[in-house]
Amino acid sequence: MHATSMHIPDGFINAPVSALAWAIAIAGLAVCIWGARRQLDEKTAPLAGLIAVFVFAMQMLNFPVAAGTSGHLLGGALAAILVGPYAGALAVSVVILVQGLLFADGGLTAMGLNIINMGLVTAVVGWFVFRLVVRLAGTSRPAVLAGAFLAGLIAVPVSALVFVLEYAIGGTGTINLGTVLAAMTGVHVLIGIGEGIITALTVGAVYLARPDLVYGLHDRSRAALEIRSAASTPAAESGSGPSQQPSGTVGG
Amino acid sequence: MRKGIWLIIGIGIAISLVAAGVVSFYASSSPDGLEKVAEQHGFIDQAQDSANATLPTADYAIAGVENERLSVGLSGVLGVAVMILVAFGLFWLIARGRKPSDPGAQGGQAVVPDSSTGTRAATN
Numbered sequence: 001m002h003a004t005s006m007h008i009p010d011g012f013i014n015a016p017v018s019a020l021a022w023a024i025a026i027a028g029l030a031v032c033i034w035g036a037r038r039q040l041d042e043k044t045a046p047l048a049g050l051i052a053v054f055v056f057a058m059q060m061l062n063f064p065v066a067a068g069t070s071g072h073l074l075g076g077a078l079a080a081i082l083v084g085p086y087a088g089a090l091a092v093s094v095v096i097l098v099q100g101l102l103f104a105d106g107g108l109t110a111m112g113l114n115i116i117n118m119g120l121v122t123a124v125v126g127w128f129v130f131r132l133v134v135r136l137a138g139t140s141r142p143a144v145l146a147g148a149f150l151a152g153l154i155a156v157p158v159s160a161l162v163f164v165l166e167y168a169i170g171g172t173g174t175i176n177l178g179t180v181l182a183a184m185t186g187v188h189v190l191i192g193i194g195e196g197i198i199t200a201l202t203v204g205a206v207y208l209a210r211p212d213l214v215y216g217l218h219d220r221s222r223a224a225l226e227i228r229s230a231a232s233t234p235a236a237e238s239g240s241g242p243s244q245q246p247s248g249t250v251g252g
Numbered sequence: 253m254r255k256g257i258w259l260i261i262g263i264g265i266a267i268s269l270v271a272a273g274v275v276s277f278y279a280s281s282s283p284d285g286l287e288k289v290a291e292q293h294g295f296i297d298q299a300q301d302s303a304n305a306t307l308p309t310a311d312y313a314i315a316g317v318e319n320e321r322l323s324v325g326l327s328g329v330l331g332v333a334v335m336i337l338v339a340f341g342l343f344w345l346i347a348r349g350r351k352p353s354d355p356g357a358q359g360g361q362a363v364v365p366d367s368s369t370g371t372r373a374a375t376n
Contacts, residue, residue, distance in 0.1 A: 006284045006285060006286055007286075008286065009299040009300065009301075009302065010299070010300045010301070010302050010303075011298045011299050011300035012290070012295065012298055012299060033346060036343070036346050037346050037347075037349055040343060040346055040347040041347060042347060043257055044347075045343040045344055045346065045347035046257060046258070046261055046340060046343070046344075047257065047260070047261070048339070048343040049261075049336070049339040049340035049341075049342075049343045049344070050260070050261050050264040050265065050339075052335055052338075052339035052343075053264070053265060053268045053332055053335045053336055053339055054264055054267070054268050056268070056272065056331055056332065056335045057267070057268035057269070057271040057272035057276075057328065057331075057332055058268075058271060060271065060272050060276040060279060060312065060324075060328055060331075061271060061275060061276060061279045062279040062280040062281070062282070062284060063279070063280055064280045064282060065285070068282050068283070068288070069282055069283060069284070069285060069288045070279075070280035070281075070282040070283065070284050070285075071284055071285050072279075072284070087343065087346075090342070090343075090346075091339065091343075094335070094338055094339050094342060095335070097338075098331065098334055098335055098338060099331075100302070101304070102307070102309055102330075102331065102334060103307075103309055103310060103311060103312050103327065103331065104301075104302050104304045104305045104307055104309075104310035104311060105311070105312070106302070107300070107302045108302045108303050108304065109302075110302075160285070160286075163286065167295075171295070172295070172298045173294065173295035173297075173298050175293050175294065175295055176293070179293065180289060180293050183289045183292065183293065184285070184286075184289050187285040187288060187289060188285050190285075191284075191285050206260070209260060210257075210260065213257070213260070
């Protein structure tokens with residue numbers, strides 16, 4: 001029997017909060033489509049597709065984390081680092097959609113919650129952690145590996161905390177929030193270590209083969225904004241003036 | 253030499269097929285983090301089967317396939333195939349959508365058809 005894989009089943013969270021989560025998830029996905037349209041091009045669109053396929057496959061591989069407990073990759077941090085936060089969140093959301101519709105993995109009512117927690121939250125958190133690390137530590141290979149590891153490590157427990165928040169608002173059972181919060185955080189830090197290792201290995205492999213494909217090192221959305229603003233400020237057109245470099249741009 | 257994007261795609265899909273089709277059988281079947289906490293803190297019984305739990309592909313097992321290794325492996329391969337169609341299709345549509353209908357338009361400026369476009373085109 002394959003373990004149900006870290007997805008919220010139907011019944012944990014009541015119908016109104018699940019419906020609200022669906023609405024938030026749809027709004028979030030709309031923003032992601034809008035953002036991905038700016039960030040993707042002919043080269044990165046197939047890469048985003050591959051990342052979604054890869055995350056689906058890796059989510060089937062539950063690894064043991066503690067006595068009688070398992071976890072698997074969530075993948076939002078990995079996807080965000082490689083193809084940007086918008087396309088990354090979309091990639092994981094497509095995984096959740098296929099898992100829910102084709103394999104009845106994760107509730108249909110609860111799918112909005114799962115899209116928020118595993119798609120949107122992990123991509124956003126993973127993205128900002130990675131960007132922070134490469135901004136502070138640079139874009140050397142150790143820095144990129146450390147950034148990818150920390151992005152995965154931190155994204156998973158944050159996702160678990162969002163679940164506890166959702167349960168506090170719309171949970172159907174009576175629980176001690178404090179002890180559940182502690183238990184969820186503890187086990188998901190352990191799962192986060194696995195997430196961090198897989199994220200670092202995958203980002204490291206792509207970095208070795210084609211560093212230009214690691215989106216988190218070349219934020220093209222900023223470059224696009226620069227190009228667009230160049231219309232009003234011609235001096236920025238070359239993008240080489242030090243004063244014109246946005247502080248977040250890293251790498252080449 | 254820089255490796256081509258489609259070579260990387262091919263390698264990635266091969267890895268995904270092996271992971272989902274073969275290695276998945278050896279995945280831990282222990283309850284995951286959320287399940288474990290729900291068991292220990294008394295809310296696991298609130299879980300309900302989703303509406304499509306009777307699908308012949310539910311829970312990564314193909315109905316009628318007795319061999320568990322084959323059943324989960326086929327599920328994995330099926331999932332990878334569906335993911336390729338859905339994900340590559342979605343991102344292809346999104347990347348395609350950023351191109352305006354005008355075939356001559358290139359680059360980021362053309363994405364925003366604002367009022368200044370005409371002026372910019374004239375000055376270029």
